[in-house]
Amino acid sequence: MTKESLRVTEIEGRGRGLVAAQPLRGGEIVLRDSPILLYSALSLVAPSPQPYCQHCFKTLQKPQPQAQPQVCPLCSHHVFCGPHCLSTALSSSHSPWACYALRLLRDSPSPLSGQPLERQVQASFLIAAYNLAAVSPSDFQILLSLQGQPHDLAGADTTAAAQFLHSLISTLCAPHPVFLEQPFTVELSAALLAKDKLNAFGLMEPFTELSQRASRAYAIYPKASFFNHDCLPNACRFDYIDTDSEHNTDMVIRMIHDVPAGREICLSYFPVNQSYSNRQRTLAEDYGFACQCDRCKVETNWSDNEGEEEEECMDEDQDQEMEAALESELESGNNIEEAEAQAQREAGNNVEEAEAQAQGESDFPHAYFFLRFMCNRTNCWGTLAPLPPKDDGTPSNVMECNVCGNLKKDEDS
Numbered sequence: 001m002t003k004e005s006l007r008v009t010e011i012e013g014r015g016r017g018l019v020a021a022q023p024l025r026g027g028e029i030v031l032r033d034s035p036i037l038l039y040s041a042l043s044l045v046a047p048s049p050q051p052y053c054q055h056c057f058k059t060l061q062k063p064q065p066q067a068q069p070q071v072c073p074l075c076s077h078h079v080f081c082g083p084h085c086l087s088t089a090l091s092s093s094h095s096p097w098a099c100y101a102l103r104l105l106r107d108s109p110s111p112l113s114g115q116p117l118e119r120q121v122q123a124s125f126l127i128a129a130y131n132l133a134a135v136s137p138s139d140f141q142i143l144l145s146l147q148g149q150p151h152d153l154a155g156a157d158t159t160a161a162a163q164f165l166h167s168l169i170s171t172l173c174a175p176h177p178v179f180l181e182q183p184f185t186v187e188l189s190a191a192l193l194a195k196d197k198l199n200a201f202g203l204m205e206p207f208t209e210l211s212q213r214a215s216r217a218y219a220i221y222p223k224a225s226f227f228n229h230d231c232l233p234n235a236c237r238f239d240y241i242d243t244d245s246e247h248n249t250d251m252v253i254r255m256i257h258d259v260p261a262g263r264e265i266c267l268s269y270f271p272v273n274q275s276y277s278n279r280q281r282t283l284a285e286d287y288g289f290a291c292q293c294d295r296c297k298v299e300t301n302w303s304d305n306e307g308e309e310e311e312e313c314m315d316e317d318q319d320q321e322m323e324a325a326l327e328s329e330l331e332s333g334n335n336i337e338e339a340e341a342q343a344q345r346e347a348g349n350n351v352e353e354a355e356a357q358a359q360g361e362s363d364f365p366h367a368y369f370f371l372r373f374m375c376n377r378t379n380c381w382g383t384l385a386p387l388p389p390k391d392d393g394t395p396s397n398v399m400e401c402n403v404c405g406n407l408k409k410d411e412d413s
């Protein structure tokens, strides 16, 4: 985080959060963050070798310039995209202990076969976390300082998962106590699993119109972990996992629109097209809170939130409700764009104040957000943010989608 862009602060009812330390412009990069921990999202016991470098998680199918994939000389199982990743991994993410532990968990008869994928991925996380304690105690302390205790996740079976995995790891391959500043206990495993649940970001497969994107790995970022959630975010995350760079797992956070100093900067923890009931359920089960953002306050009154069948994304009725509200805004002469432009001039280019003026008493105050900042490519549902301003500070009028990468001219700029 650049010192001037964001500062960490305590926010009532939300724990720590990040606020704008100065006025921020749409497109501005407010954070570049490198992960302290990465682990695979794939099955630990699957027989075939994983199709990604086990250190940087670039795909191995796309040949890397000047490098041939390298197999781990210790386990002959894990593959790395080249000598650099292999040698770095052997002294960090794939230390001899991590290699040994993963082999014991994987080798037949694997104690994890028959366990659901979620449990296998939690096992990979715990091995990565205990390895971190040995190879980078300072990063392990950062991990411990992140939000998350088992009681934060009442619905999740974190304690049972911790008991099972802790017993497995301590029987097979307990980390040498000399490496651990913390005692190796089931409570520590449970706390780590809770921190993972609340803070891990998925590193996603590239977008295709035909299938849902899956995670190929998960990562924990020390600074990005402070972003709270809003169902209408003012910043969004871009990542570039398969780029030819040593920093391919870095996360870049860019502003979606202008905000004034002091405003909280929030991400949406999932695509913004999710229905109200689905958003509330995910936030309660996976993050342990009830969202009370402005969008949720409006949508809680929408007619079809009480139905038994819950739709994952906005359903047809909600779409119609949205369209009707939008049409009535436009028909009533309350032209959102004109009002927004006028309000922007008056409010010194503050989009959120402009939106408020444009929206009046609408049932659907976030129509503006969907029209301007949601990608309309089939099945994408990504968020559009302007490209970063030019070196002289001129804002860009080109919007980039953070899921499919499409570029589009911003008609409203």
Ligand SMILES: C[S@@+](CC[C@H](N)C(=O)[O-])C[C@H]1O[C@@H](n2cnc3c(N)ncnc32)[C@H](O)[C@@H]1O
Residues within 6 Å of the ligand: 013, 014, 015, 016, 017, 146, 147, 198, 199, 224, 225, 226, 227, 228, 229, 230, 286, 287, 288, 289, 290, 291, 292
């Ligand atoms: C990734 S952490 C964000 C930083 C966290 N607030 C902290 O103090 O470290 C996610 C957790 O923050 C809290 N949180 C995030 N967004 C929130 C919101 N809109 N309202 C209430 N709590 C929120 C929840 O406890 C959630 O599990």
